[in-house]
Amino acid sequence: MYDIKALYEAESVEHAIRLLTEHPEAQIIAGGSDVLVQMREGKRAGKELVSIYGIDAMRGVRYEEDGAIRIGSLTSFSHITKDPIIKKHINVLGEAVDMVGGPQIRNIGTIGGNTCNGVTSADSASTLFAWDAIVEITGPKGGRRIPIHDFYISAGKVDLRPGELQTAILIPKIAYEGYRGHYIKYAMRNAMDIATTGCSVNVRLSADKKIMEDVRIAYGVAGPVPMRALSAEGRAKGTPVAKENIQTFAQAVLEDINPRDSWRASRAFRRHIAVVLAERALKESIRLAGGEVNE
Amino acid sequence: MYVGKKVTRVDAYDKVIGRTRYTDDLCDRGAYIAQVLHSTIAHGKVVSMDVSEAEKIPGVVKVFTCFDVKEKHYFPTAGHPWSTDPGHQDVADRLVLTEDVRFYGDDIAAVVAEDEVSAAQALRAVRVEYEEYPFVLDVQEAMKDGAPRLHEKYPNNILKHTTIQKGNYEEAIKEPGLTKVEGWYETPTVQHCHIENFICTAQMEGDRITVVASTQIPHIVRRVVGQALGVSWGKIRIIKPYIGGGFGNKQDVLYEPLCAWLCMQLGGHLVKLDIPREDTFVSNRVRHSIRSHIISWVRPDGTYAARKLEAFSDQGAYASHGHSIVAKGAGAFPQLYPCENVEVDAYTVFTNKSVAGAMRGYGIPQAMWAVECHTEDVAAKMGIDPVEFRRRNLMPVGFTDPFSKNELYDDTFNQCLDKAMEAIDYERKYKEYQNQDGEIRRGIGVSVFWYNTAVWPISLETSSCRMVLNQDGSLQVQLGETEIGQGADTAFAQMTADVLGVPLGDVHVISCQDTDVTPFGTGAYASRQTYTAGFAIRQTALLLRERILKYAHELTRMPPYNLDIVDGKIVRTTDGRELMTLGELSTEALYSLTNSQHLSAESTAQIKSNAYSFGCTIAEVEVDIPMCRVKLLDIVNVHDAGKLINPALAETQVHGGMSMGIGFGLSERLMFDEKTGRALNNNLLDYKISTFMDHPRLKALFVENPEPTSAFGTKSLGEPPACSVAPAIRNAVYQATGVGVNEAPVNPHNLFRRLKEEHII
Secondary structure: OOOEEEEEEOOOHHHHHHHHHHOOOOEEEOOOOOHHHHHHOOOOOOEEEEEOOOOHHHOOEEEOOOOOEEEEOOOEHHHHHHOHHHHHHOHHHHHHHOOOOOHHHHHHOEHHHHHHOOOOOOHHHHHHHHOOOEEEEEEOOEEEEEEHHHHEEEOOEEOOOOOOEEEEEEEOHHHHOOOEEEEEEEOOOOOOOOOOEEEEEEEEEOOOOOEEEEEEEEEEOOOOOOEEOHHHHHHHOOEEOOHHHHHHHHHHHHHHOOOOOEOOEOHHHHHHHHHHHHHHHHHHHHHHOOOOOOO | OOOOOOOOOOOHHHHHHOOOOEHHHHOOOOOEEEEEEEOOOOOEEEEEEEOHHHHHOOOEEEEEEHHHOOOOOOEOOEOOOOOOOHHHOOOOOEOOOOOEEOOOOOEEEEEEEOOHHHHHHHHHHOEEEEEEOOOOOOHHHHOOOOOOOOOOOOHHHEEEEEEEEEOOHHHHOOOOOOEEEEEEEEOOOOOOOOOOOOEEEEEEEOOEEEEEEOOOOHHHHHHHHHHHHOOOHHHEEEEEOEOOOOOOOOOEOOOHHHHHHHHHHOOOOOEEEEOOHHHHHHHOOEOOEEEEEEEEEEOOOOOEEEEEEEEEEEEEOOOOOOOHHHHHHHHHHHHHOOOOOEEEEEEEEEOOOOOEOOOOOOOHHHHHHHHHHHHHHHHHHHOOOHHHHHHHHOOOOOOEOOOOOOEOOOOHHHHHHHHHHHHHOHHHHHHHOOOOOOOEEEEEEEEEEOOEOOOOOOOOOEEEEEEEEOOOOOEEEEEOOOOOOOOHHHHHHHHHHHHHOOOHHHEEEOOOEEOOOOOOEOOOOOOOHHHHHHHHHHHHHHHHHHHHHHHHHHHHOOOHHHEEEEOOEEEEOOOOOEEEEHHHHHHHHHHOOOOOOOOEEEEEEEOOOOOEOEEEEEEEEEEEOOOOEEEEEEEEEEEEOEOOOOHHHHHHHHHHHHHHHHHHHHOOOOOEOOOOOOEOOOOOOOOOOOOHHHOOOEEEEEOOOOOOOOOOOEOOOOOHHHOOHHHHHHHHHHHHHOOOOOEOOOOHHHHHHHHHHOOOO
């Protein structure tokens, strides 16, 4: 039995905006795998809920006219993993969200909920950061699109204003074309866990597969919100595919990340693991992109 | 014959289709919902409590605080048989609600409401004012002079200190040429994590109170509820339906007294107390964390000259099972690797943490962690192969413990080791994995374990059984021994069918214990159900058989000694002729106009024996050194549990125990905040119980040496599978990396720390 004050079910995005405007204290609920847990813990107990779960228009993956990949915010993790567009262009995202919880959670949990929850450990978030994702927000004043980096304000807080909801996540064509990536979730067990640290790397190689034309890397749980490691990226960009360059890149992440000491893991441990993950995820990305690293 | 066969569990179909009824399924919808308010400080006193806001919430019936407990009936909680000798009784240190707070999570008030939501709201609305005292979380810190004291009666927080002295340790270590090996080993606080959280309901009829509880020990709960309420024990009725696991947590009286007390305060209205998972971690029971210090003095030939063990057992805030846990491990120490000169000091110490009680293995997983990690260290230091070193020093065949009279009749250890080594291809792998370098390394490790069966002669061993014949020749069987998921009912049915000579399907074991009607028994613990019940079943079935054959004699005029019961039929043994079915006999007996008889039998078996139950684990791991991660590649347990009653159920018992051992060895640890004493990870996300994805295929093998003291040649198997898994994993990691992780679990945090210390990363 949950302590819910009232439940309003939205039939369309416009209806949802209206309900949210009428009930400014209400909490948006989609799959409920985070919200209901928090209510049970007492954190959101007694709240009104606006359910957007029935808005089918917010589900599914498709191309936009400019070639961008549009992922409806209500698309479930298991849907994303199996989606042909995702598999073709950003398979790493499908792999990353396939590491969330267990099968039941992946069927009910949505990518919108995963990002709107605002936590640094979200398995989708580091990959979305690493692929320059754009967040589409719709509200009483219409829609707006912002980079995912700007969407995250602080731990647990995202840029959603009164009456607004996240309606889609977009990956621009320029951000995915020619890239291959790999995500490593470091957790204490192999299922039903949250990331101690998550690292998503992708690379675009030159035609001869010898040069890393572009390298992008993002972490979860390396700071209060998901983050890119820009110094490391700068160090690797334009350098030849070589073991030393990969190691230099991996060491450089320490200039960017700022994990904290907590009972879940020490700062020293997280820093150590971050370097190992960077090296391994870049190596695997290069392999996926057709490159070869000489050991 | 059914004993020794893989017959299907008697409760299999009901459990699979969801028809099995548990405590919550039996509770009427009109029940009041109770929830417990826990302290948010680790040590101190409740000065006042304001419940006015809470009681205003619609649906709230009443809030009871520690100040409402006027009659202070202190009670013990350990699920031990009662001792009529006051010197051997468990420590009575609990009240249903307490003003004196001794750990973060102590029970200071309870709310009762018409539904869960109002109850939860009321919990949040109670205001508590405390007087705070300093607290202590570390077991050895708690022993120091000047440490905060939890209980007036126990200076330096020492609940009990016992010693074992054998030979002369101080003299023996003077022998020339000895090598000293010393180490500290520590096991974490872990929790049972049974699927069904603790739950109970209470309702009164007349002046009697009925408690339905998810417990392993209904008859013990009756006694303790009586003690806690100050009510005559016969007025208490405990019903134990199917339960979703217990693993020792439910071998303790948990909230049955509080639920019964709340019910009494409310005029006997039905009250349900369903404990949330988070509270199960903190305010039920946990496994004792034990820190052990072992010193061994070894001769050049790899034999022990002298050994010493100091063990510090973290009791948490209340006595519960207390010193029995560490004492069991301490008792095993001089036996597993016998040595002429041994000193043991075992301490059980109060700290301001969650209360430690019984948990699968009862101190032996902790002891085996210390002993078998140390054994590996000694073998390495002496340059002797770890298996060979064990074979040289393990308890020899014929060893007899003068106290329990347990004897090692067979060459169990060598047989188990041989079987495990063959199953996992040990020799080849051990050789292959020597002296590796590189980032990914493999290792294989061994651990043996010591265990015994039941609690004689430390405590009472008794089993009572009732069998009642039906018109159709089938029978009901009742026992005080409880089905807690392990398959006891099926084993009981197999044993009954064989002794009486009836088809298995004609034996109806009544699974539910109801202390009003079930014969007395102390319940499921000490891996004793099959061993102990076996005596009463055999004795009672023989008694019933005698009565049936006597009645058959009247009907057939054949002498009883020329009659037998075979497959549910009365058979004349001289020529094998089937004279009548048991159903025909029973119908005649019940409806006879000349000699009507209710054919039944009931008897008590007192058991004055106990039996060793030994075995081993071999584990193979792959260590990813930069990632500080251990992957378990392969694992095998081999047990000599005597003759197996049901090999399929035995195998699943071992699988469950191995899974528990894997969590204990690799990932599980309940953590407490140093600043507040609050449990940090008391939920199934942050507490890392292992999942299927963390397990390789679990191999369970057996050596079946029939146990001569046993009614069916069988002995303990419930707890032993959890005893040797963790040290085998640790020893495999040791072979792979050369690094011994002496603090369980071997999780990435501990491995990172150790690899750093040894400059490997």
